[in-house]
Amino acid sequence: MRVFLTVLLLLVLWPRLSLADETMDALVGVLLTNDDPQLDADILKGVRDGLATTRTMEPPKGWSAVEKRLMKSPSAEVRDLANLLALKFGSQASMESYRRQVLNDGETIEIRRAALRALLEAKAAGVAGLAKRLLDVPGMRVEAIRALGEFDDADIVHEVIRRYPRLENLDERRAALNLLVSRPAHAGKLLDAVEARQIPSAHLTADLLRQLRGMKAADLNARVAQVWGVVRDSPVEKQAEIARYKKLLTAGPARGDAERGRFVFNMICGQCHTLFGEGGKVGPDITGSNRSDLDYLLHNILDPNAEIPNDYRPTNLELKDERSLTGIVTRQDSEGVTIVTAAETLTISRDEIATMRQSDLSMMPEGLLQALNEQQVRDLIAHLRR
Ligand code: HEC
Known part of the structure; x- marks a missing residue:
């Protein structure tokens, strides 16, 4: 019965789990007396997710007794989750164990x-x-x-x-x-x-x-x-560039080698795009895109700023410590922001951010093909179209 009530409590509080003090106190109260490891784990996961954008905070009232009990839990998952929260609450012992x-x-x-x-x-x-x-x-x-x-x-x-x-x-x-x-x-x-x-x-x-x-x-x-040098082409120059690459890829006997193209892809595209199940998630998975169509490929590769779907509009963050980050914001609340940059996913708390503005430039840079020789371009396109 108690388990049932608590789950009900959690469900009611869930949407507000940016964890107001009362919510935390209530959850700590449940954790103190609960004896079901599965429920411990569920509550701790909820708290962990609710605090995802909070770096550190004061422990809620009664936490130290809860921590003691959880650390002796028979479930390794519960002990791990408790250790992680203890770290957020500034526990020296937990820091040492990490x-x-x-x-x-x-x-x-x-x-x-x-x-x-x-x-x-x-x-x-x-x-x-x-x-x-x-x-x-x-x-x-x-x-x-x-x-x-x-x-x-x-x-x-x-x-x-x-x-x-x-x-x-x-x-x-x-x-x-x-x-x-x-x-x-x-x-x-x-x-x-x-x-x-x-x-x-x-x-x-x-x-x-x-x-x-x-x-x-x-x-x-x-x-x-x-x-x-500076590359910033006018639309006319873009069209000419697309035509030039199209000719390179369709005229003449030279053919691309898709296997070698995989290597080129990993070098300049794979950090952002997944293709055939491997690669990054900054941009869309292009396995199911219209990639057999050469025009589609060339337009998207050579002129990435022509159209940027809203889900992929990047944001520039200037941090108070001088760092600048560009990425796609995947989550934000009053505490902080989660941003996927070309390199990694970061959670930044609001008080670290100096300025935040949307960018009109795609995360996908122009000029990607300029680093390649002609054969590498053929290889890459062969890999993309297979
Ligand atoms: C730094 C990250 C990044 C890199 C590197 C990158 N892309 Fe992209 N790409 C994106 C993002 C973000 C989008 C979606 C926004 C847009 O269309 O500009 C995108 C869009 C695309 C699209 C259109 C997808 C659709 O939904 O129709 C294609 C095709 C594509 N990229 C191919 C490539 C290829 C091929 C390379 C390597 C030559 C590459 N990209 C390199 C981030 C990247």
């Missing part, structure tokens, strides 16, 4: 990554130092680099650039490059590294260049323009 997980070579990579994310979300002290140590742990590098993106620290840039030539795969390199274009101060160092040939200029794909150009730092813009 730190141990992150550094424990015996844990699975998934658990170590999740632990790092939890510490980062809770803005736990010492995360930057922890993430720096993880730069040398295979399997943890991408998470570590993303975590370091939250900190404004010149030493981080130095550590990342120094390791760049040894980064093992596309994901690691992309994480590093995304970090380096996320703040004007970092971007200056990135351009130095490109000039010094520590980072190949070809690795700066169109989306990264656009992020650099979008920065409100005149000296930086001038340097980017000097090295890469």
Whole structure:
């Protein structure tokens, strides 16, 4: 009966689960006396989701007794959820247990990554130092680099650039490059590294260049323009460009190799689009799109700003710590905003945001094909049309 009543209570409160104090108190009251692990887990999940955009907060009244009981739960899921909430409520013990997980070579990579994310979300002290140590742990590098993106620290840039030539795969390199274009101060160092040939200029794909150009730092813009030129075509030029690529792809005997095209796709499209079940989720899944139609492909690839569906209108966030983020906002409430950038999904609380405005430019950059030679363009299109 009690279980039934509580579930009823939860359902009634659910829509308001941005968790007003009374709601929390009521839930803590239930958790204190409940003895059904499944109900514990359901309530804790509800609280976790309700607090998704809150980084840290004061524990609700009576939490410490609840925490003690939950930590002894026979269910590992309940213990994990309780530990996560305890971290949000500032528990030192919980912070320590996550730190141990992150550094424990015996844990699975998934658990170590999740632990790092939890510490980062809770803005736990010492995360930057922890993430720096993880730069040398295979399997943890991408998470570590993303975590370091939250900190404004010149030493981080130095550590990342120094390791760049040894980064093992596309994901690691992309994480590093995304970090380096996320703040004007970092971007200056990135351009130095490109000039010094520590980072190949070809690795700066169109989306990264656009992020650099979008920065409100005149000296930086001038340097980017000097090295890469400015691409901003009129509609007439766009039409001409589309015609030129169409001719390249249809005239002459040369054929594309779809297998090699898969590699090109992973390099310049896969971080945002899923095709045949693999890839990112920033843009639409294009498996079911009209991709056998060459005109459709060329228009969408060469002129991405021509039409942008509302679900994919990007937002620019300037954070108080100087970071600038561009992405698609997938959730927002009075506490914070969840944004999917080309690199990752981030939850930012309102008090970290300086300005927030919608952009008229698609997340999908122009000029993507300019980084490719003719055969690579044929290969990519062959892969897209198979
Ligand atoms: C930085 C992220 C990003 C990259 C990189 C990117 N896209 Fe996109 N793409 C998007 C977004 C967001 C949309 C939806 C908004 C729009 O239409 O501009 C989109 C739209 C599209 C569409 C239209 C889909 C539809 O619903 O009809 C196609 C086709 C497409 N992209 C192909 C590609 C190809 C091929 C590449 C690589 C050459 C690529 N994209 C690279 C983000 C990206």
